[in-house]
Every structure is written in structure tokens, then in C-alpha cells.
Amino acid sequence: GDAAAEAAVRARQDTLTKPPGSLGRLEDLAAWLARWQGRAMPRLDRVEIVVFAGNHGVVAQGVSSFPAEVTAQMVGNFAAGGAAINQLARVAGAGLRVVPVEVARPTGDFTVGTAMSADEFRAAVAVGSDAVAPGIDLLCLGEMGIGNTTVAAALAAALFGGGGAAWAGRGTGLDQAGVGRKAAVIDRGLARHEAVLADPLAAAAALGGRELAAILGAVIAAREQGVPVLLDGFVCTAAAAPLAVLAQGGLDHALVAHVSAEAGHRRLVAALGQAALLDLGMRLGEGSGAALAVPVLRAAVACHSGMASFAEAGVSDGAG
Amino acid sequence: GDAAAEAAVRARQDTLTKPPGSLGRLEDLAAWLARWQGRAMPRLDRVEIVVFAGNHGVVAQGVSSFPAEVTAQMVGNFAAGGAAINQLARVAGAGLRVVPVEVARPTGDFTVGTAMSADEFRAAVAVGSDAVAPGIDLLCLGEMGIGNTTVAAALAAALFGGGGAAWAGRGTGLDQAGVGRKAAVIDRGLARHEAVLADPLAAAAALGGRELAAILGAVIAAREQGVPVLLDGFVCTAAAAPLAVLAQGGLDHALVAHVSAEAGHRRLVAALGQAALLDLGMRLGEGSGAALAVPVLRAAVACHSGMASFAEAGVSDGAG
Structure with a gap:
């Protein structure tokens, strides 16, 4: 991050x-954008939403109320x-790109084997890295994938402990009994892959999914390219969370935009030491929460660059 | 409110x-807009922000860190x-009108007499009613007035009890000792006007201020004209609060957009049975919080009217 750009924003703020x-x-937010864009006057001329989609072998365990x-x-x-994200992208003044990550080839069911091999994981991460367009000012990430709140909950449990019951939620609409079954599925996956869970990237490969790996790759690439990131809900945040475990400050260029009504998200946001920008009871994914927060960042930039000094x-x- | 329009929104939502x-x-939010616009398909083609400004005799008591x-x-x-609101109005795609309400003629100091006579109060309310332009789809209200968080705190205490200490906050930047002095000033005002405090409108006249009375008038006129309202922070919410005390549901067409960092606002929002849309630590007034919430409403309308059904x-x- 560019500490001088951040300091310049702080100094200017006090004159407005x-x-x-x-x-x-x-x-x-103005200071954060400046720091990660490396510009004393942050801008949001080119905002892009990228939605990664994937399918999950673990849906065979009956963890979703929608079919794959x-x-x-x-x-x-x-x-x-x-879809909702089409409308929200328009309101946000953002471009929208949807990147299916081998949707026709689901990952392996993590209760009976690994979701992805090391090579498959690397390939999915690369899809994400490649999806970060050069020269954008902000990247909003989202996902679509029936069954992926189960995968996200398993990954969050692997990274931060707590087991399936702590992280399983209703997803697209499970009832309480369904949530209990989902927690048990997660616990079986955690037990099966116990040997690799201490390694965040190995856990991400073993549990899946491809769209989560792509999000991870996009967040890494954004850091390298000076692009701040807005993360969406539970799945998106879990996908990026390995970076916070791997290195202190590894997710500092990525903000959680909206805290989802999905049960595990609030816990995950707290585990990351963040406070989400919005809390509007949404639990849709697709990047919807990230898109909704874009106008808040636009407001921050507009005030910072447009206001008069005293x-x-x-x-x-x-002062007087 | 139009219950049929609201029901139509709810029915359509479940098909999307x-x-x-x-x-x-x-x-x-889509259902709320439909109910108060009286339209099954709510719209936000014309959004207007109106900022009322006024001055306050009570500043003679040293309650603000800025001069009048x-x-x-x-x-x-x-x-x-x-100003900030100019930038925020642009981001919101909203018109902005500033209505000074006899800024050159401060109200009376409520610690030594009434802020406004009954006639002056009625005149200020009428300024607010007249400021609601015909045919708008959403009205965002804001205010500017050195000293007016003291007035708002006094009015909130009159309406909901609790005394000065429960409602006084830092305003534009008082220190802790300053907040204590402000609470004492409020308590002197409450004691002085004790006889009329049970009457919400008489309390609003006795404590002030003109811009608060104008907000009250605008909220009343908006209800009559089928215009939903976004309220801004502490002062704006306190100004409208007499309507909630006067009649059950009297403020149902007005939502608190952002809960201010000003101490009394969270308490006031709870007293009104509302949950603010945003919580971003702002404490500026000017309609800033209301403007910031406009894109959230635009998102609600865009999803409702633009999404495909299953x-x-x-x-x-x-379901299957």
C-alpha cells in the first residue's frame, strides 16, 4: 500500500x-482507495464486477434446496x-463480467475425495488472475454456484476452526433440519481432509470450489495491479480468507462490502477483523452486496475530490 | 398507504x-416505496433533496464549537x-434545493423564553410544506444550523423523556466537558417549558428551531402528496418525530436513512421503532445520510422492475 497517498488524503480531509x-x-474509504490505488486523489472511473460460477460435487450430499x-x-x-446483479451493476455504474469456471465439470465431492487436484486448483486460480482487467480502479467480486455455501463453510472452518455447526447456514433456503445435515456433511469433509487443513491453499483445493479458487486468484492479482477490491458475501469472503491467514495484512486491499444474512458471514467478517460497509439482510451472492456498496465508495471519492476547503x-x- | 400496491410488490418478488x-x-424497500407512492411498480425518476437552514438563540449558551x-x-x-451534500446529491442522481428559513433572524434562546411563537412556528412549518415539489418520487430531507443538535436533543427529550444527558452529543466537535454543559442547557430548557412538553407541536415551537419546523411541514406535505421520505441524521429525525408521537404510524412513510455517530440518534431511531438503512459513522447533517441511501433505494427499484422471473x-x- 501507498502510505504517502493515504496520508495526503487524511491531510486534505481536515481542510474540507x-x-x-x-x-x-x-x-x-477515500484514504483506503488512495492507499491501494497508489494515488493521492483516488478515482472510480472504471469499476468492474466479476462473477465467477462453478459447480460442486458435494451437492450429491443434498446440501442445497436448488438443483445443480x-x-x-x-x-x-x-x-x-x-438477474439481480445485472440491475445492481447498472445502478453502480459498473461493468459486469461473468466467468464460468468449468461449470459443466463439477469439483469432486469433498466428503469422498478432494474437490480439486493441485493442478486443477492452480488452473482455477489462474482463471481468476486473468480476469482482472488492466487499468480498472475497483474490482467487485461475486459468485454463483449451487452448493457453494457448504464449500465456503467448510473452508472457513478449516481456516478459523469451529466445525460445521459454527459455519453452516440456510444457503438458498434450507430448513433447520437441512442446516443440521449440511453441518454434518461439512464435518465429514473436515475429518477426511484433516491432514491438509493447516495449509490454507491446500485446504482451498481439497474443499473447493473452482469459483472460490478463481476469486482467490483475482484478489491476489488485484493487489499486484494496484486495484482495491470489494468482496461480496459469505462465499466470496471465505474464498479470499486464505490470504489473511497466509500473511498479516494479506487482505488489507479487500473490504467486505455487505454482511450477509447467511449465518457464518458475520463470524467470518469478525475473524478477519473487518466491519462490513452495509448490513441489509441480503443473502444472494452474485456480487450483489459488493455492487450495492459501490455508490458508497463513489460518495467517498466525490466528497474528497469535490468539496471546497474552509x-x-x-x-x-x-478551531478558533 | 396503498396496501394493494405493497401486496403486488410482495407477490412479484416471489417470482423473480x-x-x-x-x-x-x-x-x-420496494414494497415500502410502492405503498407510499401508491404504485405497484415504484419508481425513482425524480428524487429531490431539500436542506433547510436556520439559526438558534440557544447558541448564546455556548453549545457549539462553531460560531453562528x-x-x-x-x-x-x-x-x-x-459542500459535501453537493457531491452526494450528484452521486445520488438527485436534485438539491437549499431553503434558508430566516437564517438572519435566530429563534429565541429556549433557556430564557420560547424559541418561536405559535405564529412563527406555523410559518416555518408552511415553508417546509411549500418546499415539497409536485410530482417527485422521493424526498430526502436535511438541515444545517449551528446549535441545532442542542435543539434536537431537547425536542427528543421532550418527546421521549430521559433528560439532557441521555440525548446530548458532541455535535460538530464538543469535548466531554462541553457535552456536559450542553446537557445542562437542555435541562434548563426542559424545566422552563415543562408545562407544554406533553404537546409535541407546542414543544417543537418552544424549543425550536425554524429548520426543524420546516422539516416537520415537509414530512406532513409529503404524506399528503404520496411522496416517501428519507430522513437524515439526529436533527432531521427529531424534527419529524412529533408525527410518530401524535399518531400511530404517523411516520411510516419516512425512513431513517443513516444512523448518525451523534450520540442521541441511535436512541431516537430505536424509540421510533425503526432500523436505519446505513451505519457509516457520519455526523454531518446536510442530508448527507439520506443522499447516501438513495442508491440503495434505486437498487431496490431496479431489481424489482428489471429482474426476470423464473x-x-x-x-x-x-420449490420442486
Whole structure:
């Protein structure tokens, strides 16, 4: 991160026509964008939402209330412009790209084997890295994949402990008994792969899925290219979380945009030491929470770059 | 409110390509807009932010860290486009109107007399009613007035009890000792006007201020004209709060957009039985929190009107 750019933002904030600190997180967001864009005047001219889609062998264990073919059907719906994220991208003034990651080839069922081999994992990570377009100012990440809250819960448990019951949620609409079965499936996966769980990347390969690995790759590539990241809900955050475990500050360029109603997300956000920008009871995925937070960042940038200083406006400041 | 319009939104929501309820508050917001616009398909083509400004005799008691002339200076800054709300209105795609309410004639100091006579109060309320433009789809309200968090705290205490210490906050930047002095000033005002505090409108006249009375008038007029309202922070919410006390449901067409870092606001929002849409640590006023929430409402409307149904998109729903 560019500490000088962040400091320049902080210094300018205190000259603007408002009581010091009164724009709250908007001031922090301007500083955060400056730090990770490496620019004293952050900008959001090119914002892109990338939604990765994948399928999961573990759906064979009955962990979702929707059938696996919905993943491909929703990819079609994204292309046709009919999904929530299409509307939200337009409101956000953001480009939208959907990247299916071998949707026709589900990962292995993690209760009976590994989700991905090391090579398959690397390939999915590379899909994500390659999806970060050069020169964008902000990357919003999202996902679609029937069964992937089970995968995300397993990965979160591997990274932060707690077992299936701590991380399993209703997903697209399980009842309480279904959540209990899902927790048991997760625990079977954790037991099966116990030997590799201490290695965050090995855990991500063993548990899956391809779209989670692609998100991981995109977050890494964004850091290298000076692009701040907005993470969406539970699955997206879990996918990026290995970076926080691997290195102190490894996720500092990525903010959780919205805390999902999916049970494990609040716990995961806390484990990462973050506070989500929004809390609106959504639990859709698709990048919906990230898209919804884009106008908040636009507001931060607009205030920072557009407001007059006390001196320019002839307003008495509170210091005297 | 139009219950049929709200029901039509709820029915349509369940056909759209998402798990039922997974858009959380966005679904509720679409239903709320429909109810108060009286339209099954809510729209946000014309959104207007109105900022009322006023000055307060009680600043003579040393309750603000900024001098009273800043109110007029900030009105100038609004006109020149240099304030936070100018930038936020642009991001929100909203019109912005600033209405000074006799800024050159401060209200009376409520610790030594009434802030406004009954006639002055009625005149200020009428300024607010008249400021609601015909045909708008959403009204965002804001205020500017050095000293007005003291007035808002006094009014909140009059309406909901608790005394000055429960409602006084740092305003534009008081230290802890300053907050204690402010609480004492509020308590003197409450004692002085004790005889009228059980009457919400008489309390609003006795404590002030003109911009708060104008907000009250605007919220009343919006209800009559079928215009939903976004309230901003502590001052704006306190200004509208008499309507909730006067009649059950009297504020149902007005949502608190952002819960302020100003101490009393969280308490006031809870007293009204509301949950603010945003919580971003802001404490600026000017309508800033309301403006910031407009894109959330746009997102709600965009999803509701733009998404495909399961049948249209050929996506399997989760019922089977």
C-alpha cells in the first residue's frame, strides 16, 4: 500500500468544509482507495464486477434446496440481463463480467475425495488472475454456484476452526433440519481432509470450489495491479480468507462490502477483523452486496475530490 | 398507504430469479416505496433533496464549537457547490434545493423564553410544506444550523423523556466537558417549558428551531402528496418525530436513512421503532445520510422492475 497517498488524503480531509471526521467511514474509504490505488486523489472511473460460477460435487450430499443445473441456468440469466446483479451493476455504474469456471465439470465431492487436484486448483486460480482487467480502479467480486455455501463453510472452518455447526447456514433456503445435515456433511469433509487443513491453499483445493479458487486468484492479482477490491458475501469472503491467514495484512486491499444474512458471514467478517460497509439482510451472492456498496465508495471519492476547503469557501472553521 | 400496491410488490418478488427473501431489505424497500407512492411498480425518476437552514438563540449558551455565522456561510457554500451534500446529491442522481428559513433572524434562546411563537412556528412549518415539489418520487430531507443538535436533543427529550444527558452529543466537535454543559442547557430548557412538553407541536415551537419546523411541514406535505421520505441524521429525525408521537404510524412513510455517530440518534431511531438503512459513522447533517441511501433505494427499484422471473429466464425454482 501507498502510505504517502493515504496520508495526503487524511491531510486534505481536515481542510474540507465539514467538522473533522464528520464524514465517518467515507473519509476512511477515500484514504483506503488512495492507499491501494497508489494515488493521492483516488478515482472510480472504471469499476468492474466479476462473477465467477462453478459447480460442486458435494451437492450429491443434498446440501442445497436448488438443483445443480441452476448454476448454468443462472449464467444464462446473467447473459440475458435478468438477474439481480445485472440491475445492481447498472445502478453502480459498473461493468459486469461473468466467468464460468468449468461449470459443466463439477469439483469432486469433498466428503469422498478432494474437490480439486493441485493442478486443477492452480488452473482455477489462474482463471481468476486473468480476469482482472488492466487499468480498472475497483474490482467487485461475486459468485454463483449451487452448493457453494457448504464449500465456503467448510473452508472457513478449516481456516478459523469451529466445525460445521459454527459455519453452516440456510444457503438458498434450507430448513433447520437441512442446516443440521449440511453441518454434518461439512464435518465429514473436515475429518477426511484433516491432514491438509493447516495449509490454507491446500485446504482451498481439497474443499473447493473452482469459483472460490478463481476469486482467490483475482484478489491476489488485484493487489499486484494496484486495484482495491470489494468482496461480496459469505462465499466470496471465505474464498479470499486464505490470504489473511497466509500473511498479516494479506487482505488489507479487500473490504467486505455487505454482511450477509447467511449465518457464518458475520463470524467470518469478525475473524478477519473487518466491519462490513452495509448490513441489509441480503443473502444472494452474485456480487450483489459488493455492487450495492459501490455508490458508497463513489460518495467517498466525490466528497474528497469535490468539496471546497474552509479557505476556498470563506467558512469559519471550528478551531478558533 | 396503498396496501394493494405493497401486496403486488410482495407477490412479484416471489417470482423473480433469486431465493425467496434473499434480497433482504431491498425487497422491503420496494414494497415500502410502492405503498407510499401508491404504485405497484415504484419508481425513482425524480428524487429531490431539500436542506433547510436556520439559526438558534440557544447558541448564546455556548453549545457549539462553531460560531453562528457558519450557518449562512454554509448556505453560501451549498450555493457554490462546495459542500459535501453537493457531491452526494450528484452521486445520488438527485436534485438539491437549499431553503434558508430566516437564517438572519435566530429563534429565541429556549433557556430564557420560547424559541418561536405559535405564529412563527406555523410559518416555518408552511415553508417546509411549500418546499415539497409536485410530482417527485422521493424526498430526502436535511438541515444545517449551528446549535441545532442542542435543539434536537431537547425536542427528543421532550418527546421521549430521559433528560439532557441521555440525548446530548458532541455535535460538530464538543469535548466531554462541553457535552456536559450542553446537557445542562437542555435541562434548563426542559424545566422552563415543562408545562407544554406533553404537546409535541407546542414543544417543537418552544424549543425550536425554524429548520426543524420546516422539516416537520415537509414530512406532513409529503404524506399528503404520496411522496416517501428519507430522513437524515439526529436533527432531521427529531424534527419529524412529533408525527410518530401524535399518531400511530404517523411516520411510516419516512425512513431513517443513516444512523448518525451523534450520540442521541441511535436512541431516537430505536424509540421510533425503526432500523436505519446505513451505519457509516457520519455526523454531518446536510442530508448527507439520506443522499447516501438513495442508491440503495434505486437498487431496490431496479431489481424489482428489471429482474426476470423464473419462468421468463428458464431457471428451475427451489420449490420442486
